Amino acid sequence: MPQGKPEHTPDDGLTTRQRRNRPLLIVHTGPGKGKSTAAFGLALRAWNQGWPIGVFQFVKSAKWRIGEERALQTLGELGPPVTWHKMGEGWSWIKKSTSESDHAADALEGWSQIKRDLLSQTYRLLILDEFTYPINWGWIPIDDVLTTLSTRPGTQHIVITGRNAHPALLSQADLVTEMIKLKHPMDTGQKGQKGIEW
Amino acid sequence: MPQGKPEHTPDDGLTTRQRRNRPLLIVHTGPGKGKSTAAFGLALRAWNQGWPIGVFQFVKSAKWRIGEERALQTLGELGPPVTWHKMGEGWSWIKKSTSESDHAADALEGWSQIKRDLLSQTYRLLILDEFTYPINWGWIPIDDVLTTLSTRPGTQHIVITGRNAHPALLSQADLVTEMIKLKHPMDTGQKGQKGIEW
Numbered sequence: 422m423p424q425g426k427p428e429h430t431p432d433d434g435l436t437t438r439q440r441r442n443r444p445l446l447i448v449h450t451g452p453g454k455g456k457s458t459a460a461f462g463l464a465l466r467a468w469n470q471g472w473p474i475g476v477f478q479f480v481k482s483a484k485w486r487i488g489e490e491r492a493l494q495t496l497g498e499l500g501p502p503v504t505w506h507k508m509g510e511g512w513s514w515i516k517k518s519t520s521e522s523d524h525a526a527d528a529l530e531g532w533s534q535i536k537r538d539l540l541s542q543t544y545r546l547l548i549l550d551e552f553t554y555p556i557n558w559g560w561i562p563i564d565d566v567l568t569t570l571s572t573r574p575g576t577q578h579i580v581i582t583g584r585n586a587h588p589a590l591l592s593q594a595d596l597v598t599e600m601i602k603l604k605h606p607m608d609t610g611q612k613g614q615k616g617i618e619w
Numbered sequence: 620m621p622q623g624k625p626e627h628t629p630d631d632g633l634t635t636r637q638r639r640n641r642p643l644l645i646v647h648t649g650p651g652k653g654k655s656t657a658a659f660g661l662a663l664r665a666w667n668q669g670w671p672i673g674v675f676q677f678v679k680s681a682k683w684r685i686g687e688e689r690a691l692q693t694l695g696e697l698g699p700p701v702t703w704h705k706m707g708e709g710w711s712w713i714k715k716s717t718s719e720s721d722h723a724a725d726a727l728e729g730w731s732q733i734k735r736d737l738l739s740q741t742y743r744l745l746i747l748d749e750f751t752y753p754i755n756w757g758w759i760p761i762d763d764v765l766t767t768l769s770t771r772p773g774t775q776h777i778v779i780t781g782r783n784a785h786p787a788l789l790s791q792a793d794l795v796t797e798m799i800k801l802k803h804p805m806d807t808g809q810k811g812q813k814g815i816e817w
């Protein structure tokens with residue numbers, strides 16, 4: 422845990438307070454477990470601060486976040502709103518069936534909504550869960566992502582999760598943690614279980 | 620994310636279901652951010668399953684978990700109980716001031732309570748936050764930890780967080796993720812901020 426003592430103070434013309442409150446682009450990447458759970462753990466801190474939280478789940482793994490979704494939605498009813506958007510079941514802001522839709526178009530539609538939300542500063546914390554995949558698959562242009570994120574207004578913290586984060590994304594990020602698998606029950610033939618994997 | 624397909628099935632005489640539901644010893648270690656946040660993210664899944672959750676915070680960093688504590692306590696009032704014990708402010712089950720107490724004795728007292736709770740199966744998920752430190756400092760005997768954890772009854776999942784987890788603990792663990800710091804705002808002189816670090 423950081424002890425609040427930077428090793429050196431940059432000559433950037435900012436006060437410590439200004440520098441401290443800069444919005445962060447956070448990336449959780451790597452092959453290990455904990456990328457998304459750490460993002461949702463961060464959401465607890467954001468909730469406690471009264472920040473509106475937006476979760477965007479990319480890829481069809483939407484089904485895997487049942488526990489986090491129900492818990493955070495419950496908190497959202499009692500405090501700052503938590504808005505949950507899932508690509509796998511069709512984005513919540515479009516009222517059409519997406520059962521036959523194209524995954525790439527779906528991903529791009531999600532990204533378009535994120536851009537709108539960033540412009541209007543809808544949330545203070547945005548979790549873009551498994552967002553590295555649609556970027557890596559070429560569904561969402563990395564240049565657009567980089568430009569949009571670097572020019573976002575106000576104080577909007579962003580957490581992006583997923584394996585193999587694009588090098589340019591890592592380069593632009595303020596905080597990057599790589600989750601490495603040292604050991605997993607799957608290695609000894611144990612499947613995922615409720616309460617742990619979802 | 621595991622796709623539910625173990626590479627090989629062990630010859631351990633267990634059914635897939637029995638093997639799947641074995642209690643896990645999980646360790647989040649390494650120098651990167653996300654060890655504790657991922658543990659608290661897991662707690663959201665446990666809460667959704669209706670599991671009683673016990674959190675034991677070791678070391679004086681107790682002050683750093685305000686957001687998680689308030690959010691999980693709020694959830695605990697609406698669902699399965701979440702019980703929060705902090706060494707830094709004196710353990711909740713002993714009603715004495717610990718302001719002058721010895722840290723090593725405090726840590727050992729926390730561990731004794733964990734042993735009692737494991738025996739009585741008070742919780743289904745136990746988070747031992749920053750538990751690696753009192754082990755490494757020799758305050759809590761590693762052999763006692765290993766024996767206690769390996770003989771715990773029932774289905775009690777345990778998550779231990781902290782840097783430099785003891786090799787024997789890693790060896791006994793079922794799931795180990797190492798959080799590696801690739802980048803941190805502290806590196807460019809930015810201090811920790813609310814909603815992100817606490």
